[in-house]
Amino acid sequence: MIKRAKNVLERVFHRDFEQIIREKMGEFKQAIILRTDLGMGKGKLVAQGAHASIHAFQRAVEKNKEFAYAWEEEGCRKIVLRAAGEKELMVIYEKAKQNGLPVTYIRDAGETQIPAGTLTAVGIGPWKAGEIDEITRDLKLL
């Protein structure tokens, strides 16, 4: 059934199905934003980033399954950005929330390196790349 729908679409649009999806829905990505003022080591950054990634993905599946699965089909594009501190991190979180994007913030359990409850990361999406860029365009790559 899905295969037939794909074939029909490909014939109508004279294009590969994946291309059609990309053109119609835009490209998708997930943004992971990490604080750089906490002196977190590499392992800690990876762990907090993975927290944010999984939680944001779960929010995205709740909000729009098609977007989440299209992102997986595209190869799970991720962008990893830096925030100078808690304030900058939360401004991004609030903007994403206001704009209706699936977003999560991570508080560290505090077992290693930093005090319990410290805000460490924000994850946004997967969602339309353009809408994520709008919110994160002033942030630098980690």
Added chain:
Amino acid sequence: MIKRAKNVLERVFHRDFEQIIREKMGEFKQAIILRTDLGMGKGKLVAQGAHASIHAFQRAVEKNKEFAYAWEEEGCRKIVLRAAGEKELMVIYEKAKQNGLPVTYIRDAGETQIPAGTLTAVGIGPWKAGEIDEITRDLKLL
């Protein structure tokens, strides 16, 4: 229904439900193993680690939903480890597979920093911490 079952268990065992789960099923964790011989920058490490984390989590949900959800209840404990190269990474992957653990390896899409198809990371679990430790005990923290 679930709430009632919890109450019954708590009365029978004279313990908090979360404690019962921990005692009966052990503690859970997820291991993320990253190669250190590719010179990946921090952002790249976080992105590859997040890939591994999400994929391994999906495998874990397929394999044993109860373990995966118990891990979430416990606060998503993660351990981030280093592998010296492709060979060491794949030995870990194969061991985990043989032992029946949910495991995934990540090949980079090759858009930045390293050639397409390069093996970068392995994710294991969430699964019983003891069974993950058996496989990863010789690896150092990233």
